Amino acid sequence: MELNKDTKILIVGLGLLGxxxxxxxxKKGFEVRCVTRSQSSVDYALAEGIIAGGAASPDPELIxxxxxxxxxxxxxxxxxxxxxxxxxxxKGAVITDVTGVKQCVVYKVQDMLPEGVEFxxxxxxxxxxxxxxxxxxxxxxxxxxxxxxxxxxxxxxAIRLCxxxxxxxxxxxxxxxxxxxxxxxxxxxxxxxxxxxxxxMTCSDVPQLKEYTxxxxxxxxxxxxxxxxxxxxxxLLNKKPxxxxxxxxxGELYRLRTYIADDNVxxxxxxxxxxxxxxxxxxxxxxxxx
Amino acid sequence: MELNKDTKILIVGLGLLGxxxxxxxxKKGFEVRCVTRSQSSVDYALAEGIIAGGAASPDPELIxxxxxxxxxxxxxxxxxxxxxxxxxxxKGAVITDVTGVKQCVVYKVQDMLPEGVEFxxxxxxxxxxxxxxxxxxxxxxxxxxxxxxxxxxxxxxAIRLCxxxxxxxxxxxxxxxxxxxxxxxxxxxxxxxxxxxxxxMTCSDVPQLKEYTxxxxxxxxxxxxxxxxxxxxxxLLNKKPxxxxxxxxxGELYRLRTYIADDNVxxxxxxxxxxxxxxxxxxxxxxxxx
Numbered sequence: 414m415e416l417n418k419d420t421k422i423l424i425v426g427l428g429l430l431g432x433x434x435x436x437x438x439x440k441k442g443f444e445v446r447c448v449t450r451s452q453s454s455v456d457y458a459l460a461e462g463i464i465a466g467g468a469a470s471p472d473p474e475l476i477x478x479x480x481x482x483x484x485x486x487x488x489x490x491x492x493x494x495x496x497x498x499x500x501x502x503x504k505g506a507v508i509t510d511v512t513g514v515k516q517c518v519v520y521k522v523q524d525m526l527p528e529g530v531e532f533x534x535x536x537x538x539x540x541x542x543x544x545x546x547x548x549x550x551x552x553x554x555x556x557x558x559x560x561x562x563x564x565x566x567x568x569x570x571a572i573r574l575c576x577x578x579x580x581x582x583x584x585x586x587x588x589x590x591x592x593x594x595x596x597x598x599x600x601x602x603x604x605x606x607x608x609x610x611x612x613x614m615t616c617s618d619v620p621q622l623k624e625y626t627x628x629x630x631x632x633x634x635x636x637x638x639x640x641x642x643x644x645x646x647x648x649l650l651n652k653k654p655x656x657x658x659x660x661x662x663x664g665e666l667y668r669l670r671t672y673i674a675d676d677n678v679x680x681x682x683x684x685x686x687x688x689x690x691x692x693x694x695x696x697x698x699x700x701x702x703x
Numbered sequence: 704m705e706l707n708k709d710t711k712i713l714i715v716g717l718g719l720l721g722x723x724x725x726x727x728x729x730k731k732g733f734e735v736r737c738v739t740r741s742q743s744s745v746d747y748a749l750a751e752g753i754i755a756g757g758a759a760s761p762d763p764e765l766i767x768x769x770x771x772x773x774x775x776x777x778x779x780x781x782x783x784x785x786x787x788x789x790x791x792x793x794k795g796a797v798i799t800d801v802t803g804v805k806q807c808v809v810y811k812v813q814d815m816l817p818e819g820v821e822f823x824x825x826x827x828x829x830x831x832x833x834x835x836x837x838x839x840x841x842x843x844x845x846x847x848x849x850x851x852x853x854x855x856x857x858x859x860x861a862i863r864l865c866x867x868x869x870x871x872x873x874x875x876x877x878x879x880x881x882x883x884x885x886x887x888x889x890x891x892x893x894x895x896x897x898x899x900x901x902x903x904m905t906c907s908d909v910p911q912l913k914e915y916t917x918x919x920x921x922x923x924x925x926x927x928x929x930x931x932x933x934x935x936x937x938x939l940l941n942k943k944p945x946x947x948x949x950x951x952x953x954g955e956l957y958r959l960r961t962y963i964a965d966d967n968v969x970x971x972x973x974x975x976x977x978x979x980x981x982x983x984x985x986x987x988x989x990x991x992x993x
Contacts, residue, residue, distance in 0.1 A: 538917045558915055586914055601907055602920045608959050609899060609923065614978040616955035617891055617948075623985060624876055625848055627828045630892045632922045633899065637982040641975035648963050648971065658907075659960045663953060665906035669898050670949045673938050681938065685931035688904040692927040695913060 414480065414507055414570060416577040418442055423479035425494065427454045427467070429541060430511050431485030432549025435463045437582045440551070448475055454546045463546070476501035481574070484510040487643060488518050488650055495525050504529035507571050509578065511537050513599065515562045515592035517650040523566050533571040535579065536560045536595060538603075542638050551583065559584035562592045600654035605662055607644060608655070610637040704770065704797055704860060706867040708732055713769035715784065717744045717757070719831060720801050721775030722839025725753045727872045730841070738765055744836045753836070766791040771864070774800040777933060778808050778940055785815050794819035797861050799868065801827050803889065805852045805882035807940040813856050823861040824852045825869065826885060828893075832928050841873065849874035852882045890944035895952055897934060898945070900927040 414420075422438055424431045427449035435445045435458060447467035449455060455467040468475055476482075476498060484491050491510060502508065508530065512518050519534045526532055539557035541548065559579035563572050572589070579587040590598065613630075614637040648655055672680045704710075712728055714721045717739035725735045725748060737757035739745060745757040758765055766772075766788060774781050781800060792798065798820065802808050809824045816822055829847035831838065849869035853862050862879070869877040880888065903920075904927040938945055962970045 538915070558917065560915065588914060590915075598912055598915050602912060602916050606903070606919045606923045608956060609903070610919075611975055611978040612952060612955040612959055613896070613899070614981045615974055616952045618981075622888055622892060624878060625828070625850065625880075625888050626892050626985065627847065629896045629900075629926045631985065632925055633896045634982050634985070635922055636919045637978045638986075639975045639979055641972040641979070644975060645968055645971045649966055649968070652963055652966075656960060656964060659956060659963075662902060662906045663956060663960075665902040666898060666949060666953060669902055670946060670953075673942055673949075674946060676939055676942075678935055678939070681935045682931040684905055685901055685929045685934060688901040688927045689929055689931070691904045691908075692924050695916065695921065695924070696928075 421480045423482045426485040427546045432546030433551045437551035471498045473501040477503045482508040514651045515595045519592045531571045533575040534562045554583045558586045562595045597654045600658040605658045711770045713772045716775040717836045722836030723841045727841035761788045763791040767793045772798040792820045804941045805885045809882045821861045823865040826850045844873045848876045852885045887944045890948045895948045
């Protein structure tokens, strides 16, 4: 199967991400329908022309209609859903997802699916600090990364299809990683940063300091406004790599603390030079992407 | 003494901050001159009309000319400067500074000054990741905080003058703190965040991960491009409060780590809720300021 204008797409879970997928794909001329929990989301999306149809329950007919299903659900709900309704997915269909952790869902879901249905996992690294289809916005994909995480069970065709989906959605960069490498990477680049932002907000009762905060503190804590249900689940599902990253980071901060305590000017400067060089390399990449 | 159009202002150290002060004050109609290290900075500032005059050496006549002197130097150079040339400052003059740490300079400089010269310290919480008068830009003050840190030796007149200077420069918010409270606050809101950003960059060799970084990682490490000479000096001069903040933060991150290791869903969510509430209060303040 390849992605073309006849590919019928079902979004399962019409929230911020699911809604943004629907918006982007409808604009590109695909027929997009949805299955989600609330009727008001379906009504809103229909009224806005984001979807061609949808249901507020896992309608077997709608499920069986789709060639490509995109799951935009919390990880445990995704797995429950497949358990209960996976049987309605038609033979030859491909499913993909948006889950922010991979090992814990990919192998399980691949094992649960009926014969002839292929799950190719992906992680669109895009989001906003707001929720719901009402806030959906396909421009969030524009400067973002889309990571496909195939396993040995995946066919080249499905991997191709999934990458095409990433490009079609408008992602700046489409990459491929194993679920294991993905989870290590995400522990470092996304989960650890959220742990830091939260700890930075809770380690001191800031309110009386509000008027003194500068840009750097605001930058570091922007993501401290956090969806506690989703992130608690994501942290616990990626416990091992995340704890190992927290430990690595804490060790490094402790090294810096030691240099400060010891007045070790040379080591302090050396650490700052490494940091400056590595960060400068980032900006360069960013520019090349744009 | 009060700040008025006849106040003759000398900027000592014409870098990014000193240059931005000169720009703002010249625009407002003050006569601004400078004493700095490099002739090319003087030439540039004269050609751009940022200053009315200046010298690349601590000219006694120029120093004695000024009613108000602003020191925009590294802390240890500031102290050396006062030691060597403080005697040329005229009786009745007021001096202020831009130093990012306070206790270590305020008391020392106040003790060193000749009779009849008053030092009222201030910290303009503004800056950019570039250097030199060529990059000076008085718009950096617009959304920033200006903090005056008086001691028992200061007169109400000088405190008033210093606050007027903050308003004249265009700062959004002018506040007053003791040097001790300032240093505690800056350890938390600025120095700790820089320590975190540096440790985050050095704790893993990121280059191969560059293509996967999202906005949150970029936000948290923007300040990891750091002037190693200046920040090493600032960290060491504020060692005690900074180490105590690093320890508080590390303890909090360890608490989060423990909840993750123990699958403590309730405690994790509670921590994230606190973080979300506190961070939301920030955005509100920000809006009220604008």
